[in-house]
Amino acid sequence: MTALEELRAEPQQAEELARAWKNRPGPLGWISVTTHQELGMRYIVTAFIFLLLGGIEALMMRIQLASAENTFLNPARYNQIFTVHGTTMMFLFAVPVMEGMGVYLVPLMIGTRNVAFPRLNAFGYWIYLAGGLLLYAAAFTNTMPDAGWFAYSPLSGPQFSPGKGVDVWAQMITFTEISALCVAVELIVTILRLRAPGMTLNRLPMFCWAMLVQSFMIIFAMPAVMIASTIFLLNDRTIGTHFVNPAEGGDPLLYQHVFWFFGHPEVYIIFIPALGMASSIIEAFSRRPVIGYPALVLSLVANGFIAFGLWVHHMFATGLPQIGEAYFTAASMMIAVTSGVQIFCWLATLWSGRLQPTAGLHFIFGFLFIFVMGGLTGVMLASIPLDLQAHDTFFVVAHFHYVLIGGTLFPLFGAFHYWFPKFTGRMIDQKLGKITFWLLFIGFNCTFFPMHILGLHGMPRRVYTYVPEMGWGPANLLATIGAFIIAAGGICFIANVLKSRRFGTKADPNPWDAGTLEWSTSSPAQAYGFIHLPVVASRYPLWDQEKSKDIVTGLRNDRREVLVTTVLDAEPDHRLVLPGNSIWPFLTAVGFSIGLYYSVFAFSGYWIATALGMIGIIGWFWPRQPLDIRP
Amino acid sequence: MSEPRVLDVSGLLPYRISNKSPLWLGQLLMCVIEGSLLCLLIATYFYVRLSVDVWPPPGVRLPSVMLPTVALIPLLASCIGSYLASEAAKRDDRRGMLVGMISNLVLGGIFLALRGIEWRGLNFTWSSDIHGSIVWTILFLHTYDMVADLLFTLVLIIIVASGHYGQKQRLGVHVDTVAWYFLVLIWLPLYGVLYWGPRALGAK
Amino acid sequence: MTWGRMPSCAPVANRRWPGESGTRPKLATCATMLFSLASAFGQQSSLAPGGTHASQIKSLGVFFFWLLGIIFLIVIAIAVASIFQRGQSTQDEAAQRRLKTAIAGASVLTILILFGLVVVSVGVGKEISAPGGRGNELVVEVTGNQWWWFVRYLNDDPTRIVVTANELHIPVGRPVLIRGLSNDVIHSFWVPGLQGKRDLIPSRVTTQWIETNEPGRYRGQCAEFCGLQHAHMALWTVAEPESQFQQWIGTQLRPGAAPSDDLQQRGQEVFLSHACVLCHSIQGTTANGQVGPDLTHFGSRLSIAAGTLPNNKGNLAGWIADPQNIKPGTRMATVPLDPTDMQPLLEYLESLQ
Numbered sequence A: 001m002t003a004l005e006e007l008r009a010e011p012q013q014a015e016e017l018a019r020a021w022k023n024r025p026g027p028l029g030w031i032s033v034t035t036h037q038e039l040g041m042r043y044i045v046t047a048f049i050f051l052l053l054g055g056i057e058a059l060m061m062r063i064q065l066a067s068a069e070n071t072f073l074n075p076a077r078y079n080q081i082f083t084v085h086g087t088t089m090m091f092l093f094a095v096p097v098m099e100g101m102g103v104y105l106v107p108l109m110i111g112t113r114n115v116a117f118p119r120l121n122a123f124g125y126w127i128y129l130a131g132g133l134l135l136y137a138a139a140f141t142n143t144m145p146d147a148g149w150f151a152y153s154p155l156s157g158p159q160f161s162p163g164k165g166v167d168v169w170a171q172m173i174t175f176t177e178i179s180a181l182c183v184a185v186e187l188i189v190t191i192l193r194l195r196a197p198g199m200t201l202n203r204l205p206m207f208c209w210a211m212l213v214q215s216f217m218i219i220f221a222m223p224a225v226m227i228a229s230t231i232f233l234l235n236d237r238t239i240g241t242h243f244v245n246p247a248e249g250g251d252p253l254l255y256q257h258v259f260w261f262f263g264h265p266e267v268y269i270i271f272i273p274a275l276g277m278a279s280s281i282i283e284a285f286s287r288r289p290v291i292g293y294p295a296l297v298l299s300l301v302a303n304g305f306i307a308f309g310l311w312v313h314h315m316f317a318t319g320l321p322q323i324g325e326a327y328f329t330a331a332s333m334m335i336a337v338t339s340g341v342q343i344f345c346w347l348a349t350l351w352s353g354r355l356q357p358t359a360g361l362h363f364i365f366g367f368l369f370i371f372v373m374g375g376l377t378g379v380m381l382a383s384i385p386l387d388l389q390a391h392d393t394f395f396v397v398a399h400f401h402y403v404l405i406g407g408t409l410f411p412l413f414g415a416f417h418y419w420f421p422k423f424t425g426r427m428i429d430q431k432l433g434k435i436t437f438w439l440l441f442i443g444f445n446c447t448f449f450p451m452h453i454l455g456l457h458g459m460p461r462r463v464y465t466y467v468p469e470m471g472w473g474p475a476n477l478l479a480t481i482g483a484f485i486i487a488a489g490g491i492c493f494i495a496n497v498l499k500s501r502r503f504g505t506k507a508d509p510n511p512w513d514a515g516t517l518e519w520s521t522s523s524p525a526q527a528y529g530f531i532h533l534p535v536v537a538s539r540y541p542l543w544d545q546e547k548s549k550d551i552v553t554g555l556r557n558d559r560r561e562v563l564v565t566t567v568l569d570a571e572p573d574h575r576l577v578l579p580g581n582s583i584w585p586f587l588t589a590v591g592f593s594i595g596l597y598y599s600v601f602a603f604s605g606y607w608i609a610t611a612l613g614m615i616g617i618i619g620w621f622w623p624r625q626p627l628d629i630r631p
Numbered sequence B: 001m002s003e004p005r006v007l008d009v010s011g012l013l014p015y016r017i018s019n020k021s022p023l024w025l026g027q028l029l030m031c032v033i034e035g036s037l038l039c040l041l042i043a044t045y046f047y048v049r050l051s052v053d054v055w056p057p058p059g060v061r062l063p064s065v066m067l068p069t070v071a072l073i074p075l076l077a078s079c080i081g082s083y084l085a086s087e088a089a090k091r092d093d094r095r096g097m098l099v100g101m102i103s104n105l106v107l108g109g110i111f112l113a114l115r116g117i118e119w120r121g122l123n124f125t126w127s128s129d130i131h132g133s134i135v136w137t138i139l140f141l142h143t144y145d146m147v148a149d150l151l152f153t154l155v156l157i158i159i160v161a162s163g164h165y166g167q168k169q170r171l172g173v174h175v176d177t178v179a180w181y182f183l184v185l186i187w188l189p190l191y192g193v194l195y196w197g198p199r200a201l202g203a204k
Numbered sequence C: 001m002t003w004g005r006m007p008s009c010a011p012v013a014n015r016r017w018p019g020e021s022g023t024r025p026k027l028a029t030c031a032t033m034l035f036s037l038a039s040a041f042g043q044q045s046s047l048a049p050g051g052t053h054a055s056q057i058k059s060l061g062v063f064f065f066w067l068l069g070i071i072f073l074i075v076i077a078i079a080v081a082s083i084f085q086r087g088q089s090t091q092d093e094a095a096q097r098r099l100k101t102a103i104a105g106a107s108v109l110t111i112l113i114l115f116g117l118v119v120v121s122v123g124v125g126k127e128i129s130a131p132g133g134r135g136n137e138l139v140v141e142v143t144g145n146q147w148w149w150f151v152r153y154l155n156d157d158p159t160r161i162v163v164t165a166n167e168l169h170i171p172v173g174r175p176v177l178i179r180g181l182s183n184d185v186i187h188s189f190w191v192p193g194l195q196g197k198r199d200l201i202p203s204r205v206t207t208q209w210i211e212t213n214e215p216g217r218y219r220g221q222c223a224e225f226c227g228l229q230h231a232h233m234a235l236w237t238v239a240e241p242e243s244q245f246q247q248w249i250g251t252q253l254r255p256g257a258a259p260s261d262d263l264q265q266r267g268q269e270v271f272l273s274h275a276c277v278l279c280h281s282i283q284g285t286t287a288n289g290q291v292g293p294d295l296t297h298f299g300s301r302l303s304i305a306a307g308t309l310p311n312n313k314g315n316l317a318g319w320i321a322d323p324q325n326i327k328p329g330t331r332m333a334t335v336p337l338d339p340t341d342m343q344p345l346l347e348y349l350e351s352l353q
């Protein structure tokens, strides 16, 4: 068939594809979904629910700290709440929401129909949900962990944290870690092998580069937290190993080293996808290709590498040998070079473009303001003498909320306003979007700027109260007021989403006139993504119109088929039939979770998890009809 | 504007049983995950080793080198079975797959049996001291992976033997060998660290 | 859901610390006070250094603040300017090349600046951790406990070892080596006015030097989260001239003051006949418990329960009557006392100068 005939036949083909990619109806169908958009959206929505929970916890802390010797929360409750707040935000909100955005967007951006391992994707989601449920089930039965989000031994050991709270914490980490690893593996393979023909690595959109780097970081970082939380902490607590409990001859610093070997890359795992989002939004709203694409890619990759070499900057106060300290100071500061390059590239892009003042772009300016400030306080913390004063004070709390919220939440909100038409098929209300932005921006700075001052004036973090003589009251009150302004921004955002989803104007495929492939398909994107997979000849296929019409034909539409291409040059290699809906990922996740839940109480839980998981995996891989895949 | 062109891919294979398959890359990444886990445990081993004066702690007998060294023979030999199975999978040779996988299973089983015997001779457990904790953790995790992989091989044997299989299962046989090669390969440094390391550093 | 109740810290009447005026800062002052002398912020501020090391750190911090602050302003200025930049003129090749050169230039500059920052940081880092010992140093062992500080002045002569709690006296102008230990979990010894913090880690010994030339009181607080009452684990450091310090050491070396009247006599009996002796020591009496702070010279100390309350009779009565109310979760048990025993006990404890 010629191209024109193919294009004319699109309506029937769309029907055929829709049938092949349809989800089964009913609750059984709902749990056997394996399409990336559905699962990506579930990740995102679930993560936002956890953001809400974490935010409510934050507000409770802020109320408690609003004035000296406040009695809103008792000390035990306060300690539980900041632990659960930190844990929720890091493990149940920030990482999963980035994964969700990746799962949703990457296949669309690289021009394919699904991720490489759709069932693994479903499994990852269920495991994540199971982990979140574990933590909050514990919270509602009053067994919350209370040793902080990094649960230092020996405070988290059997002697000083009796009860099951810390065990729940440790296993909940395992859940989110497994989930993140699933997504990382499938995104790497998707990005490396399922790109549209012609999309060489040199033409990969920045967001996909970011997800690629982030996924590799997950693969190297997550095993470390498994060692820290499960092998060291949980085994010390349940079967009496001797790793990190000094009372038993263990070494508490060993725990810190391994935890931060994970923990530092973790913050970049959260941050790097946000960089990709920022890049996409900047390109779209300045209508310019990003300036310095190679520099940006290189600095992302360098960021990924350097991030593994500076974990010790979280441990300066433990008193390590001097040469080591000098090295880690230098490494921590050098990571500012890669971030600097990124910032400079974006500034140049913004400079060269004609900006569209959308809500999405507002968030990017907010991101620049807040993140750069947070990054610069990070540079101060990397200097050992300054860190020895600022460590474990509210100065650090200020730093990490500046980078976490400014560096990731703002780009994320920007991304939401930007990709909303693709997610829902409707435009998001720009005016409400801008109101959301100003509430969040003002509220944020009110909340967290005073914390720098508090920290320098001696207020340690994780204190449930303070004496009035310290003079920390007014600044804390300001912070509390700010937190409520942030909450108002949150409400505004939720209202906007609900309203625009129902009543927003219908969106074209490419309402922003952006350049990347996800905008070439309908809004909202169909489950199969593209009727014809595109053939790509440049970095911004939609901007280089004349080259963008080439299409792939010859894939069968009556089953879930995608094209596998080569790693570097994206030349077609073979076709691949992806598995359809399946209930086995869900069943496997349930069986596995039952075992892991039980392992909180006894080591034998692992045997249960193994047995049930094995049964699930056998069901998962058991041959189904048709056995042979015919061309 | 020029006429749009089409890239017709209908002639491409709908499946490939080779290292070009995405599943192969996925399996490789799983091995990388497992590998970084074990590497960190090796790092832990040395960290712990350097923080004490006497290694192993007084009263603890080092695991003997004899049995683990002998056990390397069936272990390395089992890779031949894996290799045969994966080559047979590419050719769609059912007999070859079965022979390869069964020999892999048997030799792997012998290795694990030898390891079981070795464990009975150890005079420390994971809860006796930090030396015991780290040695047992490494041994346990590696054994756990091996058992899981062998179980999976067993399932594949049953599937292939029943004749109820297609390209996906053949790909499964091929990819399964990646995991096995990895487990054998990673054992060599672990073996060196656990059995020769302390002796090289002068312990008896 | 069972939201278990636990008493919270009750407001206490007498909050004035000895020798303190007790003003409270206003909101406006807070915001502008980043670098002003922070008297209103109590005596626990890294911006109001009294120690040699803390001053060096503060100077470094001010340097960082200005340098990074200027960088911040430049970045934001460029970002804001880009909003008003029409973007038309920057389309051609030459303009693109200029922008790329600018990126490269800024990156190189960043590297140079960071290199400089590393050098000065490492330099100051060396200075603040350099052994201050000139042969005249004082060695003090500080041991963290949940949630109070055990303090021991080491001396080659075992009879000259001084033991106290929650309070450190140091001579002005003499370097002091803090040897940090811990009995339970990780704590962190931090007196912001004197020096950065150093963790106290069970199974290890950490060290840190402090030194000051200004007599005064510096409040410190445990900086590493250590459980329920991490918030109430403070300590006072009193820097005083050498002569006064020697005098203090002299007093501390003496056994607990003998009761000087009947009331105090009765108080001592109450103390010795109750569970107090299981946990506390008073030199010169039979009390030698090791669980809680040594009380031999308790009357001379500034605070009760690790900086939680100023030391006076009213607060002490409240503390002994119900420690769990003042510091929920503290390791000190509530000892039932006959109401008539309280007054003598207070008299006795306060007499332990």
Ligand code: HEA
Pocket (backbone or CB within 6 Å): A267, A268, A270, A271, A313, A314, A332, A333, A335, A336, A339, A340, A341, A343, A371, A372, A373, A374, A375, A376, A377, A378, A379, A381, A382, A383, A387, A390, A391, A392, A396, A399, A400, A403, A404, A407, A408, C068, C071, C075, C109, C110, C111, C113, C114
């Ligand atoms: C998104 C997350 C994120 C990001 C991106 C960062 C970025 C950085 N962080 Fe942060 N950090 C955290 C999250 C993050 N951090 C968290 C969660 C903690 C606390 C954990 C806990 O204890 O609970 C923490 C704690 C933390 C510490 C330990 C503090 C302590 O506990 O004592 C340190 C110390 O070095 C540090 C340093 C840095 C540095 C140097 C960067 C750099 O990457 C920043 C680089 C960016 C810039 C510098 C700005 C842009 C650059 C320019 C405009 C160029 C020009 C600049 C110069 C010439 C200087 N961070």
Ligand code: HEA
Pocket (backbone or CB within 6 Å): A051, A052, A054, A055, A056, A058, A059, A061, A062, A082, A083, A085, A086, A087, A089, A090, A094, A148, A149, A150, A397, A401, A404, A405, A409, A447, A460, A461, A462, A463, A464, A483, A486, A487, A488, A490, A491, A494
């Ligand atoms: C991505 C990570 C993330 C995010 C987004 C946040 C968001 C917030 N954090 Fe968080 N925080 C951490 C990560 C994060 N935090 C970590 C890792 C720690 C360390 C924990 C530890 O020490 O172990 C910490 C610790 C921490 C502390 C220090 C506790 C202590 O040391 O004593 C404080 C104190 O103020 C705080 C406050 C806040 C506030 C006010 C917000 C606000 O921005 C939240 C605003 C959001 C909402 C309010 C939800 C949205 C609102 C709505 C949808 C409206 C509807 C709801 C209501 C009206 C109730 N956080």
Ligand code: CUA
Pocket (backbone or CB within 6 Å): C144, C145, C147, C186, C187, C188, C222, C223, C224, C225, C226, C227, C230, C231, C233
């Ligand atoms: Cu001791 Cu915090």
Ligand SMILES: [Cu+2]
Pocket (backbone or CB within 6 Å): A263, A264, A267, A310, A311, A313, A314
């Ligand atoms: Cu870090």
